[in-house]
Amino acid sequence: MMSAREGLKRIRQLSIFLALILFSTAFSVQVQAQTRISLPKTGFTxxxxxxxxxxxxxxxxxxxxxxxxxxxxxxxxxxxxxxxxxxxxxxxxxxxxxxxxxxxxxxxxxxxxxxxxxxxxxxxxxxxxxxxxxxxxxxxxxxxxxxxxxxxxxxxxxxxxxxxxxxxxxxxxxxxxxxxxxxxxxxxxxxxxxxxxxxxxxxxxxxxxxxxxxxxxxxxxxxxxxxxxxxxxxxxxxxxxxxxxxxxxxxxxxxxxxxxxxxxxxxxxxxxxxxxxxxxxxxxxxxxxxxxxxxxxxxxxxxxxxxxxxxxxxxxxxxxxxxxxxxxxxxxxxxxxxxxxxxxxEPLAKPFAPLLREISPGRYELTIFSPRAGRLRIEKSLSAAGPFKLHSRQQSIRRGKNLIHFRFNEKSDGYLKLQWY
Structure with missing residues (x-):
């Protein structure tokens, strides 16, 4: 028969195992969503x-x-x-x-x-x-x-x-x-x-x-x-x-x-x-x-x-x-x-490359660092091959660091393409 201490240990192990599964699933879903959002390439990979x-x-x-x-x-x-x-x-x-x-x-x-x-x-x-x-x-x-x-x-x-x-x-x-x-x-x-x-x-x-x-x-x-x-x-x-x-x-x-x-x-x-x-x-x-x-x-x-x-x-x-x-x-x-x-x-160091992250379900934050003022255009398409059309109104980009927030629903939006110029 399992002792109380062994039982508690098993419960903790199971909790950790379930947490890892949930984290892995959430991470997989987030990565899958981000693969549907394309950013311009700014440097070597x-x-x-x-x-x-x-x-x-x-x-x-x-x-x-x-x-x-x-x-x-x-x-x-x-x-x-x-x-x-x-x-x-x-x-x-x-x-x-x-x-x-x-x-x-x-x-x-x-x-x-x-x-x-x-x-x-x-x-x-x-x-x-x-x-x-x-x-x-x-x-x-x-x-x-x-x-x-x-x-x-x-x-x-x-x-x-x-x-x-x-x-x-x-x-x-x-x-x-x-x-x-x-x-x-x-x-x-x-x-x-x-x-x-x-x-x-x-x-x-x-x-x-x-x-x-x-x-x-x-x-x-x-x-x-x-x-x-x-x-x-x-x-x-x-x-x-x-x-x-x-x-x-x-x-x-x-x-x-x-x-x-x-x-x-x-x-x-x-x-x-x-x-x-x-x-x-x-x-x-x-x-x-x-x-x-x-x-x-x-x-x-x-x-x-x-x-x-x-x-x-x-x-x-x-x-x-x-x-x-x-x-x-x-x-x-x-x-x-x-x-x-x-x-x-170190050749690939890129401290100012853009960063995209999901901050809550369906809500994303894009960090852009830019040496010049410009505009951000977000387009969407139900197909990765396009055609793409405007997803939301264009946003201004100022010199230096910019935080851009937008929503993305994989089912209704399909694919997003972000461009700044």
Whole structure:
């Protein structure tokens, strides 16, 4: 005969089991309803990213495998190579052999690459990330302080660079240990749809040779007013700030990083010659930003001669990020001449991508973050193929964060299509 204690235990187990069933059913119904509501795509998805792993490097395998699992990257999007990672610089000939394999293994639908190692970070006179995007080509280099070939992806509206421009932007999941890169990946995931209320710090420093982005700061602040809280500071560094979303500066080394707290999804970089020399820079490596808590950064691997076009434009990076783009898209679109620069961080971080959730049966809340004022149009159709007609009157979208509420009845409305412009 069952004791009273055992009976109570069984009742509790049954209650938990029933609760799980009810939760699973409710979640399934909610997910099914949301699949009938389509939102515009604002940035890359896991299906758009291929992860490149060096199977001869245990750390690369560990990083690549974790990233695939954490971001649910399809198995077909995993590219495995074997090569020596003992040197930071790869010859163009060595790279071309790998690039031939990468091109052969990359599914046609893939739009970008996540690179699961820190070294090598350079191919001849180009960064590894740009060599993967454009192929090795010396027109993207400069050995005599000259301009380089421009990127057609600069400030582009396209979400399909491989399709539209025949290039796949790349970003390195960089770090000196698995723990560091895991923390980076986890920050990127935590940033998704978080709509952080952080500060943008644009520093005008005393380093005249590296302060040339400062001339655009006033226009940046004007263009992004009401979207981000932005501070232009005439100082060489900040300290003890706990709300950093963007940090752009120009200096050889950035002091006091250990006193700062970066929000998940933060972008940060310093304009200097050799920040992109990740493991052996005579200046400050861009890795220091990731170690301090930023989610993505950028630096050049060879002497760029202080052309601002070879570094991120804060205004362009912040605008595309605010539009819901991922970190890799926002950063890549912000550099006009990226041939000598390497992009590092968690590619799929998307803190300002739209978020749809059901707040009560049949009632939905859509969070939209927008860098410009516009209109929201909601259309419905009894068929997924259409035709669609207006579901409700259009609503205004203001700059910054918007909360939109609407009702949806699967039986009477069928399918909804939401668009903003």
């Amino acid at each position: 896991p299906e758009d990213i291929a992860v490149i792993i060096n199977d001869d490097d245990p750390l690369s395998r560990q990083i690549g495998n974790y990233y695939q699992q954490a971001r649910h990257i399809p198995e077909d999007n995993i590219i495995r190579l074997r090569f020596s990672s003992e040197r930071s610089v790869m010859t163009p000939q060595e790279f071309q052999q790998l690039k031939t394999t990468i091109d052969r293994l990359t599914p046609d639908h893939v739009q970008a690459y996540a690179i699961a190692w820190t070294s090598p970070y350079r191919v001849g006179c180009m960064s590894l990330t740009s060599a993967l995007a454009f192929g090795f080509d010396e027109k993207y280099c400069s050995t005599e302080c000259a301009p380089t070939a421009p990127s057609p992806y600069f400030n582009a509206p396209s979400q399909y660079p491989a399709t539209d421009y025949k290039l796949r932007p790349a970003m390195m999941l960089a770090g000196t240990s698995f723990e560091q890169v895991k923390a980076l990946i986890d920050r990127g995931i935590a940033s998704d749809h978080s709509f952080p209320k952080g500060q943008a710090y644009l520093l005008s420093t005393s380093d005249k040779a590296r302060n040339n982005r400062a001339m655009s700061y006033a226009q940046t602040a004007k263009g992004l007013a009401g979207i981000f809280s932005l501070q232009i500071l005439e100082t060489n560094f900040i300290s003890d700030q706990k709300d950093i979303l963007f940090y752009f500066t120009g200096i050889i080394r950035v002091p006091m990083l250990e006193t700062l707290s970066f929000l998940p999804g933060a972008l940060a970089d310093h304009l200097t010659s050799f920040g992109g020399m990740l493991t052996d820079s005579p200046q400050m490596s861009s890795l220091r930003w990731l170690e301090a808590g930023a989610t993505a950064s950028y630096g050049t691997v060879v002497e760029p001669c202080s052309y601002p076009q070879k570094f991120p434009s804060p205004a362009v990076a912040m605008f595309h990020y605010a539009s819901g783009a991922t970190a890799i898209e926002a950063y890549w679109k912000s550099v006009a001449w990226p041939g000598q620069g390497t992009f590092i961080g």
